[in-house]
Every structure is written in structure tokens, then in C-alpha cells.
Amino acid sequence: MAADYLREREGMAGMDECDVLVVGLGPAGAAAATAAAKAGARVMAVERRQSLGGVANCPEFIPVPLGLHARADHVLIQSIVGARSHHGNGARADSLLPGCVINRDAFDRALIDFSRASGAQVRHDIVFSGLDADHSEATLNQNGRPHIVHYRALVAADGHASAVARLIGLPSLKKMFTRRYRVALHAPQDTVDFWLSRRYPGGYGWLIPAGKDAVLGTGMEEQVAHEALDDLHRQLAGAGLVGDTILSQSAGAVPVGGLREKLAWGNILFAGDAAGLAHPLTGAGIHPAVVSGEAAGKAAAEWASGHLGAIPSYEAKVRGQFSAVLARALRNREPLEMPFSTAYGEPDMEASGWHVVRGAFEQEFRQ
Template sequence: MIAEPDFDVAVVGAGPAGLAAARAAAAAGARTILIDRAEHPRYKTCGGGLIGTSLALAAPRIQVPSRDSISSITFTDDGHRAFTRQSARPLLTMVRRDEFDHALLEAAASAGAKVLQNAQVRALDQDAESATVTFGDGVSLTARVVIGADGSAGVTSRYVGVAFEQQDLGLEVELAATREDREARRGRVQLDWGAEPGSYGWVFPKDDELTVGVIMAKGKGAETKDYLTKFLSTLGLNGRDVRRDSGHLTRCRTPDAPLTRGRVLVAGDAAGLLEPWTREGISYALRSGAWAGEVAARAAEQGVGALDGYPALVRKHLVPEMTAGHRLLGVFSRHRHLVHAAMATPMGWRAFESFCQGDLSMAAVLQRSPIRVAVGLLGGDGDQAAAKPAR
């Protein structure tokens, strides 16, 4: 007699992708367990800016713990040539990841997911009937399907064999905001185009804190640190109390990187799913996580073949956006001054505004004839990310 698996769906990792997956699977009726190595609420290095796409996905499930609503953006070019654009509608919603993720955790638990925290997953295995998740203490559990959402350096990503073609280092500090900071920065973010190709910095206001960070290609650690130091000095923020100082790597998948291996599938950062130019990942995590949870619940009933629906969703909805992001990153890396100037034009601002508000994807931006022509002339690198299908 074949033993019944302990769960229908086991989700490894409780960031936005894993939390969305666990809620979706549990809501679909699957016996679901959500596993995380930490305990919520916990700090997570992240700008914490929700674009409209993310807000639309999160708001029906949770009361979004907003720290600020952004309606204007100040653009600078390596600290110079500043100008500010204003929108009639909110552009971004600022959250702290400990608060945002904890709210998503409670939603997953309310949907019926069992939550196991302070549990480090060390290994995965599978056979014809189930997948086995083994913890650091040697204890294990079984599930019909495992969803990996433990980050690009996690166990599940390595198990599935995800490969990455773009890797970037982000450095970030959380500063205590003074009364003057709050008055000057409330409702407004700052984006700075850095001198190193493909780099940029940001200032995100979150009520009593300012999140200041920079990002550029991995392998330039000293340059990244220097950029952050210079950026803080230019902003006049050197004297602020530093509440947290952290760094993280972001990784974009190669076009042919797998998303599944038998009964195991990966979502969010573990799958290398994020927007290559802005490195925005929360909307990708929420979307891919929800799809993974829905498909996993279906596979628990119908068999492992149902998991084929997950790569198809990624291929249809996310790969075109990532392809467009790669092209825009190529243009930005070569022509940051022109990108800066474009944000001051009605066409450039409307496109960026619509992307932030969730009305226009990166792929849709590039479908606009003037932008498509301009990107082609400026050396956008074609359809690299769509050369091979997601699988």
C-alpha cells in the first residue's frame, strides 16, 4: 500500500512568491504547508515600492500596510540635472517588507495554509508518488508538489537547475528620517541614474524612515559601495542615524532556464523572475507565486502533468515583459543621458508613469511605435530573452 503524502503542496520560502503560492493553493482546497527558515515579521532588504500591478494583486487579499503614497518622482543624472514630475494618480505605494510580508503570511494562514517557521530546508528528493523535503535536523515531510520560493541562492532553485544571465548587487541603508526629511520627501521618490552602465539609485520615503539604495552589475562591489557613499553625500544624508545597512543580489534567469523538475516548480526570485531594467521583483513574485499555487493544487488532484500549465503562464505573461526590460536596460546602459532627458518629455513620462501605475507593461511600452523605433536606433538588444521558451 502506498502511503499518502503528508501534504498536497509544500511551499519552501515565505517571501511574496511563497506567500502568494501558499494562499492560492490553500484557497483552492489543497492541504498546504508553508515553510520558512526565519520567523515573521522579519527584515528583508528591499526598496519596498509597490507598483500598481503589485498593489492590484495584494489589495484584495490584505490591508496593505502603506508607509507612503507616491505621486511625484525627482530624476537626477549622477546627482545632477534634477527635475520633478508629478502625477494626478498615485505612482507607487511604499511598504516595509517585514510588515507587508507578515500581512501576506496572515492571509495565507487564513486561507488554510499551515505555517512552519524557523525551519531550514536542506534537501529535496522525489519519486513517482511524491516529493520529500528534508530539514537540517534530518526530519522530513512529503508532498505531492513542492513550490520553491526560497530565493535565487536557495535549495529549490539549485534543485530545479535555474541558470542566471544577469546578476546585480544592491546596497541599501535604512535611515531615521528627521521632521525636515518627512516634510521634504513625503509623497516623492528620487531616482538617480548612476555613472556606471546600468546602475541607478533611489530614495524611498517610509514615514519615519528613508530607504536609500543603489544597484549595479555584480563584480563591482567597490564601485557599488562608492556610489552609495557618494549618493548619500550628494543628498546631504550622511549624518542620519543608520537603522539597517544591508546588501543583496538580484538574478534574472537565462531564457532557457527550467521552471519545473518533476514535482518541483520554482517561482519569484527562485525562478529568476524580475524586471531586468528596474530590477522590480515583487509584482513578478506575486504573479508567479499565485499561478504556481493554483497549478500545484490542480496537479495534486489531476496528476503531475498539470504542472505544465505553469511554464505556459510564465511564457505568456512574464517573458515578454522581461524581454522588453532587457532591451530597455541595454539602451539605458549605453545612453543614460538620453533616458534622463526622455523622462522630461511628455511621451517618456507618460510611459514611465503608466508602468508605475500598472496600466502599461514594459512590453506594451515597447509596442508604442515612437519608443520602439527609438530603442531600435539606440541599440536595444533585440529579442534575446525570448529566444528560447520557458519550461
């Protein structure tokens, strides 16, 4: 065993050591790196993308509690006061939804700047390619050169398709696929719109205003997401609400199956989407990502300094804060998944089938 372990190190470019290794630098990872560094830990935070930041030209909504993170330059686009949900039978429901729309790229960059300012070592264009959990060693790869990092605690904040989870043999998370178009908005508005019907199997469509532009999106089954978004765009452009031209587009996925069975495995803590912390009904994940990231970073730093109860406390804290909301959302998601066996384009479900979903949207967005 010892000989095999030593042979695995051959050809490595070198070895670093840190108290806390953070994998992924989205909102959860950046928040974790900042919290761990502020707690006095030696932090290395790595990101696989070639550049740091979120999705360029992709405004996103965040609730009021995260507003303080939108104070950095170029982050805040506009305020939001409410939500409007549209149902398959033509019914419409309005509700309060205080928050703001942010430039996601600038938001993520601001969080990463906080990490650097707090003392975290931040690296990008790094592939997390190997993990020896028994020896607390990770293999990082940059430009084809593998490098070993020894850590005391690891925060996995690398998204729904977490490489950390895969390397320790954890199952994949259930996902909802998203597509987004940025288009011109012909009249200002301070509400976000949601569409709920059989046109969006397993999900919904949305419009988020962003100053003079808007983001149209769908979160649903992958097979028909593109077709449904094109239909929504044509519908709104035909009504004169948005422009015909697609200014930019992006796609992705969010976990919608609730929390992982365990949020910590030994000295490895999962946060954000990697922990399954996106809302199963709405797909919203920035708020729980930042909250869980901060808690994971603090717990990892405490664990690294010898507080063995820190990681179990992290699991209890996150479950205590989010389990009930996510469990309720999973129950309320069931009506969204009913159309999965129905062909795209058939008549909408009766209104009563969507009243539950509408109520869930209104309730959950106020959490």
C-alpha cells in the same frame, strides 16, 4: 538502486506527506501557500530564516494593483504619485507612478497570516537540504535533525539563489546587488527618485520616501555598490534633504537576467525571484512574485488533485503575462551595462545614452 535509496533514509527523524510543499515564505511563497490551501490542498510551507517576515525597517514601493495587500495593520506607510529620474548631465524627468510605500516586514507577515488562515502549515527555521525529484521527496533539516517530506507538487519560491534549482542542477541566475540605508527625510515628498549615471555601473540609485524617513539604495555591480551609496548619501545629506545618520542598513541581490528557461520541471514550479521574475531594469519584484505565487499555488493544487494540464498551463500563463515586459526590459538594460568596463568615477555618459533608460523606467513602471 532500491538499496541505495533506502540507505539514504537511515537516520531520518520521520516522514511527512503533503499535497503541495512550498519552499520559501517571501511574497511568492506566501501567495502560493494561500492559493494552494484555498484550492483544498494539504500545504506545508517552509522558510529557512529563524523568524518569518521581510527585511525589518526596510520600506519598499509597490504599484497600485498590489494595494489591497497593504490593508493589514501597520503595512501602509504612505502613498506615491510619481517618479523623478536624475541623469548624469544634470537633466531631470518626471513621470506618473501611482502606488504606495509599505513596511516590508509587516507586508510579508500579513501574507503569511493569510496562508495560515487559509489552512497552510507554516514552519520556519527549516533548511531545505535535499531533494529526490524522482520520488517527490524533500529533505528538511531543523536543529541538525533531517526529516523527509513526500509531496505531490513543489513550489520553489526560495529566491534568486534557489536551493531547489541548485539541487536539480539548474544554472544560477544573473544578479544585481543592492544596498540600502534608512535615513531621516527632512521634508515630506510623494515621489520616488532615481539616479542614472556612470556612478552606478549596471544599475541605478534611488530614494523612496517613507513618512519621516527615506530609504536610499543602489542596485549595481557589487564591487562599488557600497562606495556609490555612501556618495549618494553624502550628496543628499549635504543638500539638506536627508539626515547624516544611517538608522539601519541592509543588502541583498535580485535577478536581472529574465525568466528561467523553464518555469516548471516535472512537478516542481518556480515562482518569484526563483523564476527570474524580477524586473531586469528596475529590480522590482514584489508584484510578479505575488502574481506568480498565486498562479503556482493554484496550479500545484490542481496538479496534486489529478489535473495534469495544470503545470503546463502555469508556465504558459506566467510567460504570457510577463515575457514581453521582461524581454523589453532586458533590451533597455543594455545601456546600464555599458559602463561595466569603465572605471568608477569617470565623467557621466552623454545625455543621449540615458534617454533610452529614462524612457524605459517611465514605461515599465506603468505596467
